[in-house]
Amino acid sequence: MKAVSAAGDAEAVSGPAIDVRGLRKSFGTLEVLAGIDFSVARGEVVCVIGPSGSGKSTLLRCVNLLEEPTSGTVTVAGTEVTDPDVDIDKVRRRIGMVFQSFNLFPHLTVLENLTLPQRRVLGRDRAEAAGIARERLARVGLTDKESAYPAQLSGGQQQRVAIARALAMDPELMLFDEPTSALDPELVGDVLAVMRSLADEGMTMLVVTHEMSFAREVADRVVFMDGGVIVEEGAPEQVIGAPRHARTRSFLARLLTPATADLTEAAEAADGAGKRSGPV
Amino acid sequence: MSISRRQRTRAIRGGQYAVLVVVLLVVALAADWGEIRRAFFDVEVAKAQFPDIITTALLNTVVYTLLGFGFGLAAGLLLALMRLSRVPPYRWLAIAYIEFFRGIPALLVFIALGFGVPLAFQVALNQYVTVMLALGLVGAAYMAETIRAGIQAVPKGQMEAARSLGMSQSRAMVSIIIPQALRIVLPPLTNELILLTKDSSLVYLLGLSLSQYELAKFGRDALNQNRSLTPILIAGLCYLIITLPLGHLVRRLEARTAKAR
């Protein structure tokens, strides 16, 4: 029951943050996304779970057009990004993305990692960019690392810098692709804490993760994908706690007790299974 | 009678030393040392080369090399980007250029630019422009391939991260990819600088005025005047003053890169 104003861009103001319709993506003859429909409301936190190779990363990458969808539409905050006339660089700056492998710029200091995109993309001046960068670094608890180079930081610190770098662009929503899967177990908690506080502040988040405890506690909704389709979605306590589909149940069983399942399958199912903090 | 393996190894090594001693003895006895000293280490001739061999010849060698390197680096970067372009004609042009200039002797380029262009077009190029082009055109072909490899060695995630922050393809190239690529190819580029230092000796082909002499031409001139090889030896040592530290730098850069991996 959202109030719709008479203005023409009412849709842009009150519509969903992400709206995906009939999305298909093939690499050559391999169909990776076989018709996806779903949307994320503003301020909502949605976790995407599913076995390796089910198309989770591809789905995320279609949202900011790092991958070109084969067919279907993706609309981000009222802008149809799949429209060929849309300036994709303008859309991307509104969408923060955090990668499994951090992808910090190794030739720049932490502060420069945060200021360079602001200055080159948003046209902020040096002082303004630095001010915003320091505020974001404080938010992820890395104030003292601004003059370090990425190689001098732990994985967990690098990933928090990557989150701060995305936040410095003042994005309307954030995409996370397995942000803790490349981390040593003891470093996962710091990154999840930052993501949790972001969610508390009302950031719209689409998170691919194997961290079931995070999904349970933070997500408004959990989406389970397998074989390029959404098998089931719903509240975390339903999808994780009482899954309806056999595929969801077997995925969760393998994820939570990898020792009892076929070893290769389990390793494949959860590239981060050994590194998760475990169910609470 | 059987000898052990160790005995045999010892015998062979002893033989190798014996041959060396005999050769050295023969050379020492047969050679006319006075003549050799006059030819290579004539102190008077050596003294006469200074300070010009440093202030003119060595300096000019460095200037010519840097001119060629600077032009070659810029052109090489452009060629590398063309080589990686999504527009096929750019790729073809770059490949044709690279294959052509890597396949012909640098000497031919010097002749073409030094004598061919002035004759055919009735224009006299500035000496420095000629040197810059002649050294740079060939250097660019080699540097282009090096830089292309460097660009391709930057992880794919770097471009994706840059694009996901809203940077355009070209902005990401300039700010993110190329700085990292140049860092990766610093050792081979330094090697190219060493090669160019030596190739700059080809400048001696062009009719240069006295003040434009570089090391090789300077040495050759002094050789004619003094009928002594001493100036050539000194010129050689001057090249080593440049190339040996650069070679050392390359090894250190390579070690650093290996450690960073």
Ligand SMILES: Nc1ncnc2c1ncn2[C@@H]1O[C@H](COP(=O)(O)OP(=O)(O)O)[C@@H](O)[C@H]1O
């Ligand atoms: N650029 C690509 N080219 C070809 N195949 C790809 C490419 N990216 C992903 N794939 C394939 O698509 C499938 C889904 O990949 P992905 O979306 O990364 O799955 P997930 O993130 O769920 O593990 C995999 O089989 C993968 O090999």
Ligand SMILES: [Mg+2]
């Ligand atoms: Mg993935």
